[in-house]
């Protein structure tokens with residue numbers, strides 16, 4: 001197989017190479033027999049060179065052209081009323097905020113022509129009849145549903161019949177099995193409509209929404225819908241809107257490019273290689289791409305070269321797009337999407353914008369980052385630990401509107417107030433999670449201990465955070481967890497995977513017991529009538545061993561969790577624990593699901609010195625006596641009193657995640673300790 005690693009790497013290094021290889025192994029497990037040499041080439045290229053210019057064309061999504069054309073026609077119309085409806089969680093709210101801000105700021109759609117809605121406390125997931133009534137009351141001419149709508153054929157038909165509106169669905173939830181059950185709308189964008197293993201299938205809604213915005217921006221260029229011919233030594237293709245057009249004749253292209261062959265003296269043919277080289281002079285990513293192409297022309301396909309060169313030339317649209325990138329990154333991290341391919345590029349770019357160009361950020365997001373002490377210094381870990389939970393908290397506590405307001409506010413003072421309210425509601429959410437978890441012993445179904453999943457039910461669980469409780473239980477028991485909470489005449493439930501178990505498949509197999517359900521492979525929600533509850537729970541325990549058998553076998557065979565945890569850790573001697581090593585270990589960031597954050601195990605750390613961090617003493621700062629580089633310090637969160645026992649111990653086995661970030665206002669290299677063994681009690 002081709003050694004992509006040395007072809008694309010600027011700074012090949014031993015540890016970074018291991019991290020890359022492990023990513024490829026996980027990807028193989030994940031995509032399974034659907035991978036092939038071409039798929040792996042595309043993955044390797046994007047992993048080692050995660051440039052925004054390597055994003056595939058937004059028009060590769062089915063429904064994108066229809067959505068863009070419909071939006072443009074609506075914007076041009078004199079009389080219009082656009083209604084955006086986004087789901088309550090961070091992905092839904094960031095999607096709604098992103099599109100709302102883009103319409104207001106860039107397309108100059110006035111407030112009278114644009115209404116953005118999110119669920120109220122009592123609304124269940126999706127376009128329920130109640131939600132449909134709210135939308136109808138707004139008299140839309142165009143409805144855009146974000147992070148929902150894929151399974152709402154009937155409700156969307158009712159809305160269209162009563163208002164005459166046209167509809168665009170932007171969603172990534174499971175689609176109905178039969179195309180006959182697809183909603184009959186003007187544009188249906190859902191990556192699940194793409195064939196496997198297309199890696200765009202793992203987009204979340206906020207990321208697709210960003211690509212929709214990119215598509216709209218592109219549609220105002222003269223290249224939109226233009227047929228462009230591209231000729232290489234071995235083939236000639238027609239490209240339209242960044243994708244291969246099979247229908248159009250090559251000779252019908254007014255503009256033509258050649259790549260790797262002589263352009264001749266034709267006045268209509270341009271030398272793409274020359275333009276590529278020129279672009280490489282002004283753009284770091286393009287330079288790396290060009291160097292790799294020079295070394296091995298098969299490393300980057302002609303279509304990728306064409307799209308990258310074109311993308312790099314659209315400077316103005318990049319400036320506009322980049323301010324919305326952080327919202328897409330938040331949606332991706334909040335929805336725990338696999339961090340590879342386009343997703344990883346978007347998270348990386350989003351983090352870059354947040355860290356380096358905070359003046360360009362939406363006012364509301366900037367206010368929130370300031371409130372969280374993260375302005376100008378957001379690191380990868382901060383998104384998952386601080387930003388996403390704060391945005392999610394509003395919807396979970398029944399006030400998604402608050403998150404929408406915080407993210408779309410354009411007045412600095414109001415934005416600050418909204419950000420404050422968001423952090424307050426997040427504090428209330430934390431309290432509710434803790435008091436719910438305190439009930440776990442009473443709530444846990446005793447069959448959970450011997451079953452491949454845990455089931456918990458309690459009348460005093462907080463209703464809005466059942467998903468969160470399920471995640472915590474899954475972590476605690478290292479297996480999938482299902483949580484049930486009373487909700488009026490029925491029970492509402494959430495189920496979360498621990499690894500890559502197909503929890504949606506479990507719920508799907510139990511559909512006969514349920515009123516409604518929906519979700520993804522790793523997270524699903526449902527509701528069940530009170531009188532059917534006990535039969536439903538019996539059925540779960542009966543069927544779960546079958547559903548999860550395959551995953552259990554995989555896990556047993558490998559002894560590792562291929563998706564979330566970096567295992568086994570990289571062993572390093574403490575004398576090598578220096579800041580350049582930290583840079584090396586973080587070379588392939590951003591990390592996340594499918595590309596987990598590397599974990600190191602320190603050998604011979606010497607004596608440790610322990611100092612408490614913060615007021616409560618829940619966290620500790622650890623200094624190692626052996627390593628020469630005192631710039632790296634250990635931080636042990638929630639050590640449960642263990643840190644004090646570790647003080648003065650020698651040669652403990654310490655594992656943790658290397659992190660670089662601005663902590664308490666200064667740049668720091670640190671080891672976030674996750675495991676300590678060998679403490680004498």
Ligand SMILES: [Mn+2]
Nearest residue numbers: 091147205335
């Ligand atoms: Mn989502």
